Amino acid sequence: MIANVLTIAGTDPTGGAGIQADIKAISALGAYAMSAVTAVVAQNTQGVRSFTAMQPCLVADQIDAVFEDVRVDAVKIGMVANADIARVIAERLTLHGARNIVFDPVMIASSGDSLLDRDALRALRDHLIPLATVITPNLPEADTLLKSSGAWSDQRLHDAMEDLLLLGPKWVLLKGGHLDGSSESTDLLLGPDGASRRFPAPRVDTRNDHGTGCTLSSAIAALLPYFPVPEAVSRAKAYLHAALIASDMLDVGEGRGPVHHFHALWPTPLDKAGE
Structure with missing residues (x-):
């Protein structure tokens, strides 16, 4: 059965x-995608111009409309x-008994623009994170959630994961893409068994990294109905890595372009030339 996933x-x-x-x-990973919009954002590959948040009641209505009609396998x-x-x-997901929840605590766009009101941080910590099966912060987001700062040593990475786990999610995936001086981008996963798992991947030399966090968290959500968390994370990481490698096939924007979500599904220019 094809999984239904709400973003x-x-x-x-x-x-x-x-x-x-x-x-x-x-969609690229074979699940059926549904959506509820929280904000309309005027942005492009060069940055965020502005955004307008939806009325909370309209967000609630969108979520209710999906859950009251469709089986939702992941969020x-x-x-x-x-x-x-x-x-x-948090209220609506609790009411509907949502499962396989992946929370990417988006606070700042890849361009550096803020996407979160200052007053919202406590609500993220108190209401959304405890519902999550997996949270997927990058290092700056982890610092913000934990109100911490400093250089990222191996010990500090492990301590941060443990502290994030204390906020209530079942699993923490700490993304290491912001670590400097490494030829690899290594993500770290910690869950209820207390075992830390590493997911390394060679860094890809491309400017097309717009939306990598959104893509990874959505890929995990698409895979969670089929696989345990560590396997879903491993497969999602492999998917994103391939999408980054293929991103230079696209020509989208003058800034930090997108990854190629459909790299495994679309024909390449060479394929088209041979038609």
Whole structure:
């Protein structure tokens, strides 16, 4: 049976991040994608111009409309914009008994622009993180959630994962893409068994990394109905790595372009030339 996956996130009119990237990643991995919009974001590959958050009641209505009609096998949460939306998402997901929840605590776009009101951080910590099967913060997001700072040593990475786990999720995937001086991008996974797992991948020399966090978390959500968390993370990481390698096949925007979500499905230019 094909899994139905709901993404709850903000938009990206250029299609590389946000809810559009979520839908592409979920679809590319063979699941059926559904969506509830939390904010309309005016952004492109060069940055965020502005955003308008949805009314919390409209976010709630979208979520209810999906759950009252469709079996939902997994949920991905991305940009929530403000505290009221965070609380209403948690309320509705709890009411509907949502499972396989992947929360990507989006706070800052890859361009450096803020995507979260200052008052929302506590709501993320208190209401959304405890519902999550997996949270997927990068290092700056981990610092913000834990109100910490400092150089990232191996010990500090492990301590941060343990501290994030204490916030209530079942699993923490700490993304290491922001670590400097390494030829690899290594993500670390910690769960209820207390075992730390490493997911290394060679760094890809490309400027097309817009929406990588959205893509990875959505890929995990698409795979969780079929695989245990460590296997879902491993497969999602492999998918994203291949999408980064293939991203230079695309010509989208003048800034940090998107990854190639459909790299395994679309014909290459050489394939087309041979037709």
